[in-house]
Amino acid sequence: MKSASIPDPTPEVADRTASLQERAYRLLKAMLEDGRIAPGERLLEAQVAKAFGISRSPARHALRSLCAQGLLDEHDGKGYVAAGQGGPSPDGPLATLDAIRIQATPQWERIYKEVEQELFIRVLFDAVRINEKQLALHFDVSRTVTRDLLARMHGMGLIVKDDTGHWLARRITPEHIRDLYEMRGLLEPQALLKSLPHVPDARLRAVRDNLTLALEGPVADSAAFDQVERDLHIGILSFCPNKEILRALERTHLVFGPTRYLFHPFLGVPVEMIQAALTEHLDIVDRLLRRDGGGAAQALHEHLKVADDRWLKRFEIIARTTRLQFPPYLAPAAPDRS
Template identity: 55%
Template sequence: MNHQVEAIAPTNAHSAAEAGGSIQHRTYRLLREMIEDGRIAPGERLLEAQVAKSFCISRSPARIALAALCADGIIVESEGRGYLVAGAASGDRAGKPAVLDKLEITSAPQWQRMYAELERELCTRVLFGSVRITEEALAQHFDVSRTVARGVMARMHSVGQLSQDRNGHWVAEQVTRERIGHLFEIRRLLEPTALLHAAHHVPREFLEAVRARLVRSMEAGNRGGAEMDTAETDLHIDLLSHCPNKEIVLALSRTQVLFVPTRYLRDPYLEIPYQLISDALTEHLQIVDDILAGEPERAAQALQDHIREADTRWMLRFETIRRMKQPNFPAYLTALNAG
C-alpha cells in the first residue's frame, strides 16, 4: 500500500531549498520514528538504496538522512554494508535488513524537490574545483523536464551559485580561500554599518521572536543545518534588511552564498565541529540581546567579532577536504579543473 507523507511548509522564505531540503529531514524524522516505536528493531540493517527505494526518493537525501541518524547515535556504521540500529539486538534480527513500508515522500513542486539536492551536490564539488552542468543529463537524473531543470539553474544563477560560460554552459566556479576571504571582507566592512542603521527600524517583536528561536534551539540541543540556516537568515538577512540604505543591503546580498553550506551541516564534506555551531548561536544571541538592550554600537562590535569567527569556521572546510577523497561524479556534472 502506498502512503503519502505530506510536505512540510517552508518557514524560511529566503531559501528555495527549504521545502526541497525537507525531503532529507522528513526521511530522517520518519526513520527515527520507526526506530523509536519499534517498527525497526535494534540490530536491523538499513541500506541507502533500500531507504531510497522504499521512500521513493533519490539516494542522496537517503544518504544524508542515514548519516544524520548515525551522527545522533541512533544507528551505527556496519563493518559490512550500511548501518545497524543501535541497541541490544534480538538473536533472530541481528544484521537482518529492516522491513520498510512503501512510503512516498514527494509532495513539493518538482523544482523544489531537486533544488536542495543539486545545491548540496554543488556545495561539495566547488570545494574541489569548478564543474559544468549538462542540462539534459540533469533533467534525466531527476526525472524532470528540461524546462524544470533550466528553471532551477536560473534560480541558482540569480543568487550567484551558477554562471554561464561564453558558450552558454552552466558552470559552478570553484570556491577558493581567496574568494571566501573577499566575501567576508565585504561583510566585515558593511554588516556592522547596516546593523547600526537597522537597529532603529527593526520591530522589537521581530527581535524577540529571533531571540526565542535561538534560545529554543540552544536549550533543546538542536544545532543542525535547519536551525543554523534559520539563525543566519534571521540575523544576516532579515534583520539587516531593515537598513534604510538599500545599496548596502544590495551589496551584502552578494555574500549570501556563504550561508548555503550551513543548510547541510550533516554532510561530511560541509560539516563543522558541533562546539563551533554552538559558539555561533551564542554569538547571535549576544548581538540580538545588545540590540534589545538599546546598545546598537555594542551589537555592531559583537557582529564584527562574530564575522571574524565565522570566517575562521568557514575556512575549516578547506582543511576537511584536504583529508577526503572527492565522491564519484553524477552523470550531469563534469569537472573543469582540479582543486
C-alpha cells in the same frame, strides 16, 4: 496528501525547510528509537528512497549518518542493520516502512538541495560544469524544471554562464571566502545600524525566540541554524533603508549555503562552533532589543571575524579527503586560462 494508514506527520516530515537527507535521517532515527524498526531488521537504500519519495542520494546520506551514530551497521551488499542486543546480522528480516512522502514541491524545489549540496562539495575542490540535459535525465524532470532550478542558483550567485553559454560553478577558494567575509565585515555592521530604527520589537523578539529554541535543542539542527543565520544577516538587515548596501551584500549570500548541511562530513563544522555562533547571535539580538546600536554593530563585526575562521575549517577537512566521484550531471570544468 497523507496516507490514511499513517498518523499525523512527525515534526521531521512537517519541517519543509530541512534538507531531504536530514528529514529522512530524523524520521528513520525516530523509528529506530521508538521500536518501529526493531534491532536486527534490515534497511535498504532503495527501500528508504521509495518509502519516503526521495532519490537514493539523500537516503544513502541519512543511512550513513545513522551508522556514524551507531544506530545502524552497514553490511556490503545486504544493506544496513538496526543495532541491538546480540549483534546485528546481515540476514535479519527486512524492516517494514510506511509510505511517508517527505519530498517538497514544486519539482525544482524538490531537487534543489540535493543539487546544491553536490555543487558545494565539489566546488571546494574544483570548478564544475553542469550538464542541463543530464540533470533533467538524472532526476526524471523536464527541462523547464531544470531551468527553474538553475535560474534560482544563478540568482544566489552559486552558478554563472561561461562564454559558451554553459552553466558553470566556479571553485570556491579560501581567498574568495576571506574576500566575502571582509566585504560582510565592512557592510553588515553599517547596515545593522541603519536597520535598527526600523525593526519592530516584535520582530526582534521572534528572532530571539528562534535563537533560544536552537540553543536549547539537544542536537545542532541544520534547519534551525540556517533560520537564525537568515534571521539576522538577511531578515533584520532587510530593514536597512540603503538598498545599495543590501544589493552589494546579496553577493555574499553564497556563504550561507553549507549551513543547511550540518550533518554532512565535508560541509559541516564541529558542533561546539555552531553553539558558539548561536551564542554570538543571541548577544547581538539582545543588544538590538536594548536599542544599543553601536554595541550590536561592534558585536556583529567581532562575530563575522570568527565566522570567517569557522567557514574556512571546511578546507581543512577536504585537504584530507580524496576527490569524489561526480554525479552524471556534473563534470570538472576546464582550467581557467584567462
